[in-house]
Amino acid sequence: MTEATRVLVLNSGSSSVKYQLLDMPGGTRLATGLVERIGERSARLVHTPSGGERRERGGPFPDHRAALRAAAEELAADGTGFDSPALAAVGHRVVHGGDRFTGPVRVDDRVIAEIEALVPLAPLHNPGNLEGIRTAGALSPGVPQVAVFDTAFHTTMPEYAWRYAIDVRTADEHRVRRYGAHGTSHAYVSRRTAELLGRAPEDVNVIVLHLGNGCSAAAVAGGRCVDTSMGMTPLEGLVMGTRSGDIDPAVVLHLARNAGMSVDAIDALLNRRSGLLGLCGDNDMREVTRRAGDGDEAARLALDVYAHRLRKYVGAYTAVLGRVDAVAFTAGVGENSAPVRAAALAGLGGLGLVVDPDLNTAPGRGPRFISPQYASVAVAVVPTDEELEIAGQAYDLVST
Ligand code: ADP
Numbered sequence: 001m002t003e004a005t006r007v008l009v010l011n012s013g014s015s016s017v018k019y020q021l022l023d024m025p026g027g028t029r030l031a032t033g034l035v036e037r038i039g040e041r042s043a044r045l046v047h048t049p050s051g052g053e054r055r056e057r058g059g060p061f062p063d064h065r066a067a068l069r070a071a072a073e074e075l076a077a078d079g080t081g082f083d084s085p086a087l088a089a090v091g092h093r094v095v096h097g098g099d100r101f102t103g104p105v106r107v108d109d110r111v112i113a114e115i116e117a118l119v120p121l122a123p124l125h126n127p128g129n130l131e132g133i134r135t136a137g138a139l140s141p142g143v144p145q146v147a148v149f150d151t152a153f154h155t156t157m158p159e160y161a162w163r164y165a166i167d168v169r170t171a172d173e174h175r176v177r178r179y180g181a182h183g184t185s186h187a188y189v190s191r192r193t194a195e196l197l198g199r200a201p202e203d204v205n206v207i208v209l210h211l212g213n214g215c216s217a218a219a220v221a222g223g224r225c226v227d228t229s230m231g232m233t234p235l236e237g238l239v240m241g242t243r244s245g246d247i248d249p250a251v252v253l254h255l256a257r258n259a260g261m262s263v264d265a266i267d268a269l270l271n272r273r274s275g276l277l278g279l280c281g282d283n284d285m286r287e288v289t290r291r292a293g294d295g296d297e298a299a300r301l302a303l304d305v306y307a308h309r310l311r312k313y314v315g316a317y318t319a320v321l322g323r324v325d326a327v328a329f330t331a332g333v334g335e336n337s338a339p340v341r342a343a344a345l346a347g348l349g350g351l352g353l354v355v356d357p358d359l360n361t362a363p364g365r366g367p368r369f370i371s372p373q374y375a376s377v378a379v380a381v382v383p384t385d386e387e388l389e390i391a392g393q394a395y396d397l398v399s400t
Helices: 064-077 109-117 126-139 152-156 168-173 183-197 250-258 263-272 275-280 285-293 297-321 331-336 338-345 357-361 386-398
Strands: 006-012 017-023 028-036 044-049 055-058 087-094 145-149 205-211 215-221 224-228 326-330 378-381
Touching (some): 006 064, 006 126, 006 386, 017 064, 017 386, 028 064, 044 064, 064 126, 087 126, 126 145, 145 386, 152 183, 152 224, 183 205, 183 215, 183 224, 183 326, 183 378, 183 386, 205 331, 215 297, 224 297, 250 263, 275 285, 275 297, 285 297, 285 331, 297 338, 326 331, 326 338, 331 338, 338 357, 338 378
Parallel strands (some): 006 087, 326 378
Antiparallel strands (some): 006 017, 017 028, 028 044, 044 055, 205 215, 215 224
């Protein structure tokens, strides 16, 4: 009998499905793929088997079922269809698990109903995630479906960290509290950082800075999250590509009352036209740093606002943790932008945080230190791998 060691990881959005097939527990990547613009005439699938030729095909993919069927055909052509006995699980990325899901779960009708009930908290994400769960479940009825929640890692936050200081009854009635996001990445990176330090996760305190299009910080004490910068939604916290991060909530009231802006217009302003984009007109950090280097004032200011917010969070989380063993940079900006890493920790030598300019700018891809030997706190670049983390969690769940 074939041993079931493969995990298909699905990240099913509203109009796209990303997938990866991994062999566990080693984590070897066997294939990656993407179906985009589902429901549109220009829909297409791109499938890349590891070590093989990239294959593309057009739609029509009118819905997720058609998209996943096509993905299943491509995977089957490489030897691992949705009904393959080698498939141990399908691991689904689910953005919002509320305060209910503290870890990965096997999907059943009750789990589906609960994810559905959380749609008001993640209207842009949970419906697409559910679509993927339902469709994959129908296409591979014999294979365990596992939901891995982006919020789960943050459910260990103490109440004084997750509770907003507003009327408790109103907050609880409407499930208003801090949930955080990027949890799968923070879990993976904090553990990998402990490995890099050569220590057990239980023994180290880490500040993880996940800087992609969305940005969030997490304070992780002994492997458990004790605070994170995103809140009820991913809008809170750090300055991001297009989101404002922290802002006085009265700004919303002011714009509604005095600028005549609708709730939807303010939503669009803060989520899609703010952050780096709002400050300088570009949300891609490569472009912002290039412009700043050329002396562009708006880009310079955008970088300064971005870095100042990061420094504040690093300082705050140093206080929250009491003792910090490492600060880890991850995601598109964190892994690639030496100037942002340097600016984020500039002037924090008093906290033991020093970035070595040569190590910071040296080319490298894997986990690595960028702090000098003598520094009391390690600073590291630790590439994230959310798919591997989802595959690992799903595999562990079904094989124990
Ligand atoms: P997402 O949050 O969508 O998962 P990523 O983690 O892939 O995004 O980060 C994407 C962002 O990373 C891009 O918008 C870009 O600003 C930034 N980025 C990617 N490569 C570089 C680079 N070499 N230098 C600076 N920024 C980069």
